[in-house]
Amino acid sequence: MSNLSTTSDDILASARTLIMNGGYNGFSYADISEIVGIRKASIHHHFPSKVDLVRELVKRYREDGQASVAVLEQKVPNALDILKAYANHWAACIEDSSRPYCVCAMLASELPSLPPEVAKEVTAFFDFISSWLTSVMERGTNEGALNLTSAPHVEAETFLATVYGAMLSARAYGKPEVFPMILEPALNRLTPTVSH
Amino acid sequence: MSNLSTTSDDILASARTLIMNGGYNGFSYADISEIVGIRKASIHHHFPSKVDLVRELVKRYREDGQASVAVLEQKVPNALDILKAYANHWAACIEDSSRPYCVCAMLASELPSLPPEVAKEVTAFFDFISSWLTSVMERGTNEGALNLTSAPHVEAETFLATVYGAMLSARAYGKPEVFPMILEPALNRLTPTVSH
DNA sequence: CTTTGTCTACCTTCTAGTAGGCAGACGGTC
DNA sequence: GACCGTCTGCCTACTAGAAGGTAGACAAAG
DSSP, rough: OOOOOOOHHHHHHHHHHHHHOGGGGGOHHHHHHHHTTHHHHHHHHSSEEEEEHHHHHHHHHHHHHHHHHHHHHHHHHOOOHHHHHHHHHHHHHHHHSSSOOOOOHHHHHHHGGGGGGHHHHHHHHHHHHHHHHHHHHHHHHHTSOOOOOOOOOHHHHHHHHHHHHHHHHHHTOTTTTHHHHHHHHHHHHHHOOOOO | OOOOOOOHHHHHHHHHHHHHHOGGGOOOHHHHHHHHOOHHHHHHSSSSSSHHHHHHHHHHHHHHHHHHHHHHHOOOOOHHHHHHHHHHHHHHHHHHHSSSOOOOHHHHHHHGGSOHHHHHHHHHHHHHHHHHHHHHHHHHHHHOOOOSSSSSHHHHHHHHHHHHHHHHHHHHHTTTTHHHHHHHHHHHHSOOOOOO
């Protein structure tokens, strides 16, 4: 296993945590420097500018998401179970406060004030999640695993908005349990009625 | 009409716009200074510190919201119509990009890194909106104006999450039309079936 | 004659970013 | 195996500008 974490990985990991908490303007190279245990100038060696750093961070965040989704699709055949797994992923992150907020949700809310190179990557992330969820909705309704009341892409956007809205509410109230409280009825609504 | 805008009102108004775009750490006294046409030091005369400024801003934002809600409740008797009016308010703000994002949604996402005095006011805003929406849901289901499938407070949180999630999506995609696209089916779901 | 609102001038700390030095690892040549 | 240049990663030391904030003067209004 050559799974040793490199310094640049450590830098990206600490930046991810910092952005999750305070957004793009809420952290500095000095903050990363303290966490990683390296001097500011050394960070510039790995990522010449802050834009380079965050652009790379979001790019990897999206690529990791794409990889996770691919694994999930292979392991879980049922479309409803996929949506549940996605919701549970965030529920767990919020519950144990390991990653209680999506980096791209944070950056999306700051979009208008973000450097354009970073903004582009953030938009690309949302395009990815959106088209993936749409494909899950389409497949699920075709296979009878999902009960849709609107067009698949509308259901996909609704589900995404519910997840991200619930994430924000959990943070605003400081109550992790708000997330599953909102997601449970949302998933029930998508569950086909078994008996009839 | 003594509705002349004072300097401190101008400061608050420009700060609101700046926070809407880039959050708490995304603006400075220098930015306000440029917009209002006044020196930095003069802003400190009105609001000694940045915390004072934003605390007052959020406090007024909540008070204005409470006043608007009171007017709405008096003018519109039907609970479903109230929810529609609330959704339409945001749809209009997003459409004409006058106030395309809620100040408190912006600040809530930054909550962990916010000065505690500001965080307190933001939390108070969400508590207000939440309890208001819960009361609307309760009244609506009692009067037969709303069709709820979960407990009133769960429906309230779901509705709030949908609105704020849809706001984020509209911003992330740069497409205002995403907001009404998500809200329409959400409101339909709450509409009682007329004939049967 | 005090209060209010503005100004200029300044301070300290933090910001992203740069210049240049130094030590060790890598790879090739004799 | 000894020698040699290059490359990598980190360092100290520095810069210019922006951040939030202060001191004190001034003018107008009550």
